Amino acid sequence: MESFNNTKQASASLKAKLSQLSGAQSESTIYRVHRHLRNVNPTAYEPEMIAIGPYHRDNEHLKMMEDHKLRYLQQLLVEKNPPDGVGWYVAAIERVEAEARKCYADQPKTLTPAQFIQMLVLDGCFIVQLVRKFDRVNSSETNDPIIQMDWMINSLQRDLMLFENQLPFFVLCELYDLIEAPDQHSRFWFLLRRFFSILYPGKGCDPNCVTPVAPRKVKHLLDFIHRSWLPPPSHPGKGRVRFIDSATRLEEANVKFVLRSEGETLFDVGFEAGVMTMPPLTVEDRTESLLRNLIAYEQYFQHTFVTDYVHFLDCLVDSSTDVEKLSRKGIINNWLGDAQTVAEMVNKLGDSVAGPGHGFVYGKMFEDVQKHCAKPMNSWRASLKRRYFNSPWAVISLLVGAVLLILTAVQTVFTILQVV
Incomplete structure (x- = not known):
């Protein structure tokens, strides 16, 4: 009987864990960078100025930006005057709190629902207000140190695309709908592309080319950047070669x-x-x-x-x-x-x-x-260059050798002519 009870309890426990795992795995979109990749250059994945989402929110050097988040939220409340003040934004995010929490592979278990909602509202409103203010930087935004200092904008552009420093994209769209107007996502796409456009190290992102998709098809801002960077045209065929020379x-x-x-x-x-x-x-x-x-x-x-x-x-x-x-x-x-x-x-x-x-x-x-x-x-040309032209001294030696060969040939010809 005891053996039967142990089997039953173990089976029930494993079934419960498997059920939880399959649900979390299918809905996760925001991960931590795996250890092997992170160890090559840890600082490349860590925010310098601002924490977005739960993964870096406890880092001391990032807490200076929390006051700026509050100021941006206050500016929105004054400018837009929503019906229930900040409660207008909180109520909207509360409806998607459970869905947003599941987006994090390393779920923020230490945050209560109220704390998690507060984080989403503060971080999300900051991002929306930032890209709105960035769009009108040359007009009315003269008293904002963030907007007026290029180094701060550069750091924020970097931090807001980090893989671990993300909010679910639909949260940003929910807040943008409340702040501006429902279903005006083409404008939001434009503002985001304009904000991130100078971050791209090459061609591929045109802020005037706006083709928005459903908010829940975009995972987060890094996914948005990836989608906005046009991939290469289709290349004919699929070769098997994976390496070429320098x-x-x-x-x-x-x-x-x-x-x-x-x-x-x-x-x-x-x-x-x-x-x-x-x-x-x-x-x-x-x-x-x-x-x-x-x-x-x-x-x-x-x-x-x-x-x-x-x-x-x-x-x-x-x-x-x-x-x-x-x-x-x-x-x-x-x-x-x-x-x-x-x-x-x-x-x-x-x-x-x-x-x-x-x-x-x-x-x-x-x-x-x-x-x-x-x-x-081409193979002979490459071999010749590597063997005889790989350094200035090799070139000089080759030229000296050629000159000596020519002089020897000339001397031989003169000797033959004298004999004749």
Whole structure:
């Protein structure tokens, strides 16, 4: 009898846990970055100025922004004068509190429903008011230190896209509907794209191109940024090649790099007849953090075009020499100044990231590049350059040797003529 009771209790307990797990797993959209990825560069995933959502709210250095959140909420209440004051926003968010809580994979169990609702209202109203004020920065926003200081805006743009620093997107839309007007999401999309537009390190986001989808189809602001960055056009076929040589090695094999001024997106890279065309990539202080968080996002969800592009870039850049070559072509705009720093950043972006899958965007292009480099003339050219032209001293030695060979030949000819 005791054995039967133990079996029954164990079965009931496991069934309950399995039921809870399946529900939480299917609804989660906001995760913590997994340890292996975080350990490569922890600071890339951590907010510098503001905590949004539950994961970083207890960090001491971020609490200075809590007063700014309250000020922005107060400004909204004065400007919009909702029927029940702040209760107007609280009541709306209370209706979606349970749904919002399930969006967090690491659920904020220490927060009571009232505390969780307060957090959603304060954080959500701050974001909505921030993008509203940013849109009218040149008119009435002269007394706001956040809006008037570029460094604060730059930090906020970075912090608000971090994978762990998110609110469910439908919460932002609920609040925007109350603050502005119901179902005016095309305007909200425009404001968000305008706010984040200078964060993108390359082509692909046009704030005037607004194609909103249903709020619950967008997971959070990082997902919004990912959706707004146009992926590369479909490439014909799916190649199996996953690696190509560095830019320096490819140049040795008669590959030419050309800046692509046309095209709609950073990821629209092409290769034809020995010419690789690439749109410009700007590398500045926030670029690594943006790319790392987008890669972290793609590790959990589909559409890995950012990860594929970073893998392509990692193949091209082995050293500072490769960065300098691409910079001279206008392909890399190096705002960091030091080519070695850019090379090290690129080389580490792919650490602890799953390699390209079967849908690798640049697989067919990689095959074409390898076929080009394997042609006898290009292969011989590359081998010759590496062997005889890999340093100034090697070039000098080769020239001296050629001169000596010519002099020897001339001397031989004169000797023969004298004998004759």
